[in-house]
Amino acid sequence: MQELDIVILAAGKGTRMRSQIPKVLHTLAGKPMVQHVLDTASGLQPDRTHVVIGHGAEQLREALAENAVQFAVQAEQKGTGHAVAQALEQLGSGKVLILYGDVPLLRRESLLELLAQVDEQHMGLLTVTLEDPAGYGRIVRNDAGDAVAIVEQKDASSTQLAISECNTGIMAMTSAQLKRWLPQLSAENAQGEYYLTDVIAMAADEGIKVCTAQPATAVEVEGVNNRAQMARLERAYQQQVADKLMAEGVALADPARLDVRGRLSCGHDVFIDMGCVFEGNVELGEGVRIGPYCVIKDSTIGAESVIDSHSVIEGTVAAGLNQIGPLQGYALEHGWQ
Structure with missing residues (x-):
């Protein structure tokens, strides 16, 4: 070669x-x-x-x-x-x-x-x-x-x-x-x-x-020369990600309002509401439900967990069957598993 x-x-x-x-x-x-x-x-x-x-x-x-x-x-x-x-x-x-x-x-x-x-x-x-x-x-x-x-x-x-x-x-x-x-x-x-x-x-x-x-x-x-082109390509990329997730069985409330800034892997029957942001490496187990406007970074969420709206989760490994609210502030360094 x-x-x-x-x-x-x-x-x-x-x-x-x-x-x-x-x-x-x-x-x-x-x-x-x-x-x-x-x-x-x-x-x-x-x-x-x-x-x-x-x-x-x-x-x-x-x-x-x-x-x-x-x-x-x-x-x-x-x-x-x-x-x-x-x-x-x-x-x-x-x-x-x-x-x-x-x-x-x-x-x-x-x-x-x-x-x-x-x-x-x-x-x-x-x-x-x-x-x-x-x-x-x-x-x-x-x-x-x-x-x-x-x-x-x-x-x-x-x-x-x-x-x-x-x-x-x-x-x-x-x-x-x-x-x-x-x-x-x-x-x-x-x-x-x-x-x-x-x-x-x-x-x-x-x-x-x-x-x-x-x-x-x-x-x-398409290349980028200005902010408008940058924003257009960002949405094109996110739409590609959304299409792939939906093809794999993930339910998205609004595919146009999803932001994946890293790697997101999902089990069966995951639901993601509008306006959510995923950063770094995020893994969602089977049946996980993510409420609107959540930010999840470098975390693993166990099967059948429910993440309430506006929750911010970083560096967390969550066991299954949990319900996490926006004011709980779970982080791995705080020892929550």
């Missing part, structure tokens, strides 16, 4: 977030966005994972210290091609997958499909078809239907702006291909930046086929 390097771009400031925190460290479901990307990447069992950092570099080093990653620094923000180039010397001789630290909902299955298409004569590009493609680079195809270029919106003609198939930025190629193409990038464009997307035209010029794949849903490849 060929080696796999994964490069995650995480150097941007995220000006539109209006925050002193690096954009990729803003949390979704209680975890930094870039950590979601790293967790997905680890499922591909890469030989090396590289995180390109710039703005807030030391904060990122500290936040990701427990991850087995190599850091590359982009001191100046000169575009995505320039960012990837900072990790070029660290790459092996196999395949390279390029991801983004602000695209947290990407699925492992989509990436496996993309990587399966890569060899010396093929590269992979993840695209998405959107009803409103404003702001995205467009996929240009030739008469045979092959992808031959990506045109950024600011550089697109009126005809190209009508294209609905868009670039996600996520691509895969061999290390040899990437090392040939990156030094050829030019900043002669409307942004004055080195676009990674220009490698698509280079591949086409070499006769290397650009194989495209699409995600199961558009939200999977």
Whole structure:
């Protein structure tokens, strides 16, 4: 099996977030966005994972210290091609997958499909078809239907702006291909930046086929640039969690008002009322009933227990057949079992 390097771009400031925190460290479901990307990447069992950092570099080093990653620094923000180039010397001789630290909902299955298409004569590009493609680079195809270029919106003609198939930025190629193409990038464009997307035209010029794949849903490849997008992806993630819980037999009073910020496992016939928050690792035994607006963190609740509304429970292992009220304040350090 060929080696796999994964490069995650995480150097941007995220000006539109209006925050002193690096954009990729803003949390979704209680975890930094870039950590979601790293967790997905680890499922591909890469030989090396590289995180390109710039703005807030030391904060990122500290936040990701427990991850087995190599850091590359982009001191100046000169575009995505320039960012990837900072990790070029660290790459092996196999395949390279390029991801983004602000695209947290990407699925492992989509990436496996993309990587399966890569060899010396093929590269992979993840695209998405959107009803409103404003702001995205467009996929240009030739008469045979092959992808031959990506045109950024600011550089697109009126005809190209009508294209609905868009670039996600996520691509895969061999290390040899990437090392040939990156030094050829030019900043002669409307942004004055080195676009990674220009490698698509280079591949086409070499006769290397650009194989495209699409995600199961558009939200999977949606990035975050502002607070509104962050909130939208948070709800999309929580809806995915709610759907999974209901498929496993959990009854939710209102799936739109559930927040899981960690791992929640449930036995049969569990009922969760509206507005509940679960943090860390939480286990609910069979028949547990959770009242509205409870917060439960790092706890195990035994079978047939009833948690009254507005209860706050942390670090607790509760035996079954208990009823817990909001003012009891159970915590493991207080010795309640």
